[in-house]
Amino acid sequence: MKELDLATLVAVFEEMLGWTLWPIVAACAVATLAFLYVVLRDRGVVAGRMLRAELLGVLGGVAAVAVMFVVTNSSPADLGGPIDWLLVVGIFAAGLVGTVIASYAAMGLFARAPERAGAALRERALGA
Amino acid sequence: MRTMAGGLGRRGLMAGAAAIAALGASGAAAEHPVRTRAKIVIVGAGAAGLAAASRLAQRLDGAEITLLDRRREHLYQPGFTLVAAGLKAPGYTVSATRDYVPRGATLIEEAAAEIDPVGRSVTTESGRRVPYDFLIVATGLALDYAAIEGMDVNRIGRDGLGSVYAGPEQAAATWRAMSDFADRGGTALFLRPATEMKCAGAPLKYAFITDDVLRRRGNRGRAELVYNAHNRALFSVPIVAEKVRMLYQERGIRVNHDHVLRAIDPGRRIATFRTPGGDVEQRYDFINVVPPMRAPQVVRNSPLPWQSGPFAADGWAEVDRHTLRHVRFPEVFCVGDVAGVPKGKTAASVKWQVPVAVDHLIATIQGRQSSERYNGYTSCPLITRIGRAMLVEFDYNDNLVPSFPGVIAPLEELWITWIMKEVGLKPTYLAMLRGRA
Missing domain, CATH: 3.50.50.60 (FAD/NAD(P)-binding domain)
Known part of the structure; x- marks a missing residue:
């Protein structure tokens, strides 16, 4: 392999995902920004909400691995070496982190204002 | 949304990066x-x-x-x-x-x-x-089907006659013929021409895939698979040839050497091979014809x-x-x-x-x-069953030149290599056509 630059990767992903590539990238960016906004607004992470997000994250990780198997006409029985297991862990982690960030942000954005204030206050009290 | 986006993005990234390596x-x-x-x-x-x-x-x-x-x-x-x-x-x-x-x-x-x-x-x-x-x-x-006496491209898909190379529709027709065979069992013949050919791994892959489809349908015991190599080796790179020999032995795919397809009688399902000892006729229920190439x-x-x-x-x-x-x-x-x-x-x-x-x-x-x-x-993502492949990369000197030494082993049957073939290779290929990969 001669070189693996960003432009080549972008070109390949444009071919792979077509017009959906940039909306997907935008959605990732929006979800990440929304997560940061919610954390800054609440001046910290709300433990209960994060717990719910993490539980959803586990489901997201499992779903990501399952989708990968379906899309590639394969099954867990096809995992053949350490790199395959690492790839599965990577796919699971990507699904988990993505779901946690998105669901935490969504729960934070749609939480009622008193609930938000109460949660933040409880957090600070617990922290103190 | 983030789940889909994050998951797909990362998965795609890995497949894409690996496929770029395969194409270089x-x-x-x-x-x-x-x-x-x-x-x-x-x-x-x-x-x-x-x-x-x-x-x-x-x-x-x-x-x-x-x-x-x-x-x-x-x-x-x-x-x-x-x-x-x-x-x-x-x-x-x-x-x-x-x-x-x-x-x-x-x-x-x-x-x-x-x-x-x-x-x-x-x-x-x-x-x-x-x-x-x-x-x-x-x-x-040019695919020289005419060089095989009795071969009729129009019959691909019927009477157990397959030929993956002839085109997209013929590849689909080959699947129908192979699928029928996998339901019934019998004898399947695989081969390659004595000429130079495109993707010399493809005939080997198709024997592996047929073996896998038979196993999935519980009919492997009712079928005999035979690979007729044109010379003394299964592949031009000795270390790869030896690995394929071991896998074929493990899967029960019988190998004949120095067999070159000379003629075929699609009606009677008989293929005639030129061998050092003279012509040999073999009956088949399914055959994947790979024509001479010029x-x-x-x-x-x-x-x-x-x-x-x-x-x-x-x-x-x-x-x-x-x-x-x-x-x-x-x-x-x-x-x-x-x-x-x-x-x-x-x-x-x-x-x-x-x-x-x-x-x-x-x-x-x-x-x-x-x-x-x-x-x-x-390079050749050599499919060894549906869901696994070996990423075989080599040069003029028969050296293995793996893109990810120590990470993706060249002679190991891996899921990641299958993913490269299934998900990553086509977009990398298309990017290559546009001069972007």
Whole structure:
């Protein structure tokens, strides 16, 4: 392999995902920004909400691995070496982190204002 | 939304990165375009022709780039195996040639009828003469089904007759014939021609896939699989040949050596093989015919083929193996399947040959020497069952040249390699056509 630059990767992903590539990238960016906004607004992470997000994250990780198997006409029985297991862990982690960030942000954005204030206050009290 | 986006993005990233490795990656040239009025004709708008046109269009300013090809559909040939495995529809491999023609290049939808490297011109089938300063011959190759006595391409898909190479519809018809066989059992024959061929791993893969489909249907015990190798080896790279031998033994695929398909009787389902001990007839319930392959007639009838040696008989173009420049006509380059060089006739070969040939061509325009060299690199995601493959990468010297040494082992059956083949390879290939990978 001669070189693996960003432009080549972008070109390949444009071919792979077509017009959906940039909306997907935008959605990732929006979800990440929304997560940061919610954390800054609440001046910290709300433990209960994060717990719910993490539980959803586990489901997201499992779903990501399952989708990968379906899309590639394969099954867990096809995992053949350490790199395959690492790839599965990577796919699971990507699904988990993505779901946690998105669901935490969504729960934070749609939480009622008193609930938000109460949660933040409880957090600070617990922290103190 | 984030789940989908994050998950797909990361998964795709891994598949994409690995597939780029398989095809070999290099970024698009970033330097300033070279100003020139050169007339460059490219015969053939397949993988090699389109990739060359895209690279030239990126690197030259003012050149007259003309592509010649009659066929309007572009075929993603590495996908034929997936079609013949029942995993993809024929349309997966078909797109329009015009969609990949770069801005600044002209496509003439005619076949080349004559190449005159002395007079520096190409004549099309309608008699139009197209002069050139530089010529890139990227005609691909010709499938010589007529060389097999009794073979009828129209019967592919019936009477247990399969042939993955003939085209997308024939690959799908081969799947139907193989699937019928997998339901019933019997004897399946696999083979390869004695000529040079594109993707020499493909016939091996199809035996593996047939074995897998039989096992999934619980019918492996009712079937005998036989691979008839044309010589003493299963693959031209000894270390790979040995690995395949071990896997075939493990899967119960019987191997005959020095068997070359000479004739076929589709009605009676009998194939006749030429062997050192004389002709041998074998009955089959399913057969995957791989025809002899030769340079297209327009090249064979030109002064471009080798004059002697192993590449002469089938008319492969006589080029320097490291520069792809023709040895007698320095303004002619031959890339892709038609090039008379050892080893792979694959998309990965194209990926590595084209930038080298293009750099030498541009160096000539600029009056400089190019130091780019093609070392014979090619790669083959050798499917060993649906869901696993071995990433086999090698060079002219039969060396394994893994892109990820210590990470993706070349002779290990891996899921990640399968994912590369199924998800990553096509977008990487298409990016290559556009000169972006």
